[in-house]
Amino acid sequence: MGPEQPEQIARRQLEDVILPFWLENGIDTEHGGFFTCFDNRGRRRLSTDKFTWSQGRFVWLLARAARLAERGLLALDPAALVRHAERGASFLLEHAVGPDGRCAYVLDEKGEPLAGERSVFADAFVAMGLAELTVHTGAPDHLATIDLIVQRIADDVAAGDPPTPPYPLPAGCSGFGARMIVLNARLDQVRAHQAVSGRKPSLDELRAARAAMLAHREDGGLFTETFVADPSMRDTILARHRTPGHALEGTWMALEAGDLLGETGDHADLVAGVSALCAAGWDDEHGGLFRYTGVSGRPYGGPYEDLVRRTWSTKLWWVHSEAAYATRLAAVRYGDAEAAGWFDRIWAYTLRTFPGGADGEEWIQIRDRTGAPLDEVVALPVKDPYHISRNLMQIVALGDHR
Known part of the structure; x- marks a missing residue:
């Protein structure tokens, strides 16, 4: 018997570590929706509030897990997973989604909206959760809502x-992340329509979203994280920093969208850029990928720049799981040997560093530069149910197609 393959390791992590935690602790069987406000170690539930961002993600992961379970790629009950996903979708549709496609940012345990700002990311994850559920069921019920939300966020991002x-x-700055989430939402939207109708819908919006995200790509394969319109700001940290994890995540989306569009002329360049991004983000001293690189220049100020300056050296779960899938995809589907080497390095670091083991439940998602647990909040006061599950399931599915 040879060494355990990555897809086998990913499946074991999903079946034994990741999904059991969320299925046991995350399902609100009384009110609907999901609990995700756990501490970094997964030992304490900090709140019963329900951030829409995480609710949509939870629907997505349940629906995707059901698809894999039906194919025999996960040893879980697909019918139970779909029931949980459909109940979560109903909770969101009843309590979070507005008539114009805008979604509440955070709900209380029973679904009452709480005071909070709107986020295009939260809106997108609602649409993406509904889309993944639609891909599984093939039912058209959610298509109109998906289309409404996705068009709303696309319009908001395009408007600036x-x-x-x-x-x-x-004001006036354009972030890569917002353009990437539009591409991700468009990709899931198209797949939902295909699942219902059996044919491709109009792909113009997907093509435009892909082009808008790739406008951030630089010569050499790196990505500009933040476009600044004011020339006097181009020497600032805000303009000069890079986010390797975002860029790797966006790269696999661009590859998958290109395949769906039948437009693969830039694939060789994108695949070659995967290794360049890994090299730019790798910490030669402690291993792992930095959250941010190029953190130099003139301070400008603001909450986002403060985050970059304070947390650039941290090692985060999502950066590494997204990098693992991007490198594995480049290696397996596109035959890139250099990406295969980077996958081995990133995969080994990820499995060595993030699983909780004796220190916590599920994976301990936030680490300091040396890999030690760091008990603080990243973006929202939640334990993320999404990136690890998504990327491990993608690796499992990729292995099935080898």
Whole structure:
């Protein structure tokens, strides 16, 4: 018997560590929706509030897990997973989604909206959760809501200065993350329509979203995280920093969207850029990928820049799981040997560093530069149910297609 393959390791992590935690602790069987406000170690529930961002993500992961379970790639009950996903979707539709496609930012335990700003990211994850559920069921019920929400966030991002709390950008700045979430939402939207109709819908919006995100790509494969319109700001930390994890995440989305569009002329360049991004983000001293790089220049101020300056050296779960899938995809589907080497390095670091083991439940998602647990909040006061599950399931599915 040879060494355990990555897809086997990913499946074991999902079946034995990740999904049991969320299925046991995250399902609100009384009111609907999901609990995600746990501490970094997964030992204490800090609140029963329900951030829409995480609610939509939870629906997505349940629906995707059901798809894999039906194919025999996860040893879970697909019918139970779909029931939980449908109940979560109903909770969101009843309590969070407004008639114009804007969604509440946070709800209380029973679903009452709490005071809070709107976020295009929260809206997008509601649409993406509904879309993934639609891909599984093939039912058209949610398509109109998906289309309404996705068009709303696309319009907001295109207009400039979309709401992105808790770390808004200064007026006039354009963030890569907002363009990436539009592409991700468009990709899931198209797949939902395909699942219902059996044919491709109009792909113009997906094509435009892909082009808008790739406008941030630089020569050499790196990505500009923040476009600044004011030339006097181009020497600032805000303009000069980079986010390797975001760029790797966006790269696999661009590859998958290109495949769906049948437009693969830039794939070789994108695949080559995967290794460049890994090299730019790698910590040669302690291993792992930095959250931010290029953190130099003139201070400008604001909550987002403060975050960059304070947390650039941290090692985060989502950066590494997204990098693992991006490198694995580049290696397996596109035959890139250099990306295969980076996958081995990132995969080994990820499995060595993030699983909680004796220190906590699930994975301990936030680490300091050396890899030690760091008990603080990233973005929202939640334990994220999404990136690890999504990327491990993608690795499992990729192994099935080898």
